[in-house]
Amino acid sequence: MSAEVEEMLKRFQNFKNIVGIMVIDNDGIPIKTTMEYNLTLHYAAVMQTLREKAQQVVLDLDATNEFTFLRLRTLRHEVLLCPEVDYFIVVLQLPCD
Amino acid sequence: MSAEVEEMLKRFQNFKNIVGIMVIDNDGIPIKTTMEYNLTLHYAAVMQTLREKAQQVVLDLDATNEFTFLRLRTLRHEVLLCPEVDYFIVVLQLPCD
Numbered sequence: 001m002s003a004e005v006e007e008m009l010k011r012f013q014n015f016k017n018i019v020g021i022m023v024i025d026n027d028g029i030p031i032k033t034t035m036e037y038n039l040t041l042h043y044a045a046v047m048q049t050l051r052e053k054a055q056q057v058v059l060d061l062d063a064t065n066e067f068t069f070l071r072l073r074t075l076r077h078e079v080l081l082c083p084e085v086d087y088f089i090v091v092l093q094l095p096c097d
Numbered sequence: 098m099s100a101e102v103e104e105m106l107k108r109f110q111n112f113k114n115i116v117g118i119m120v121i122d123n124d125g126i127p128i129k130t131t132m133e134y135n136l137t138l139h140y141a142a143v144m145q146t147l148r149e150k151a152q153q154v155v156l157d158l159d160a161t162n163e164f165t166f167l168r169l170r171t172l173r174h175e176v177l178l179c180p181e182v183d184y185f186i187v188v189l190q191l192p193c194d
Contacts, residue, residue, distance in 0.1 A: 046154045053150040057143045058171050069170035074155050075163040 005089070009034075012091060019077060020092040024048065031087060047090050051083055102186070106131075109188060116174060117189040121145065128184055144187050148180055 005023065012021050013034060020035035028048040033040040050070070058067040070081040073095065080091040102120065109118050110131060117132035125145040130137040147167070155164040167178040170192065177188040 042158065046157050050150055050154045053147055054169055057147045058169070060143050061139065062171075062173065066172045067169070068172060069168075071166075071168040071170075072151055072155070072164070073166035073168075074159075075165060076159065 005084075015093070017094045018091060019094060022047075022090045022092075023087055024090060025087045035092070043090055043092070047079070047081055047088070051081060051088055054081070055083070102181075112190070114191045115188060116191060119144075119187045119189075120184055121187060122184045132189070140187055140189070144176070144178055144185070148178060148185055151178070152180070 009021055009023070009032065012018055020033070020040075022030055022035060022040050022043055023032040024030050024044045024047065028044045030037070030040045030044050035043070050072070051067075054070050055067045058065050067083060069083075072079040072081070078093050078095055080089075080093065082089040082091075106118055106120070106129065109115055117130070117137075119127055119132060119137050119140055120129040121127050121141040121144065125141045127134070127137045127141050132140070147169070148164075151167050152164045155162050164180060166180075169176040169178070175190050175192055177186075177190065179186040179188075
């Protein structure tokens, strides 16, 4: 994981609406997390399936396109998913409004 | 479909970065679209699967929570997915930045 990502994680942790940040490898294994480990494992498993579905949807619509970011809003919070080559980042935050 | 949604569709169509708006029922059948019909059918089919996956992910993490909105960013455009009870709205737009 690049120094750039480490820097971003540090920066994100100071945002008051951010509940947790997880970095998960392509096998669904958490590399870094600011959340409780078992909860991270749960997020890792389900967000991995969402990442795969989003990637599949984008390529199905246009095989030359690329999935770059996903924001999932729910009643309780927002989940941000940022796919990278060897891992993906999941940020859990409280809604801004 | 409510008058409120009709009004929203009219409003959205005037946004210069919006490429298309589709309203799709829970069986994946387009109810309304501003896009070419075959392309709408393609979007309807794949976005239906993404809606289901997002719903499943949210409930898997917390059975009392609810999926309310999804934004999927790609290299070429953004896709917004807004689930309602009997249908869902898909907005295709050019990225803002």
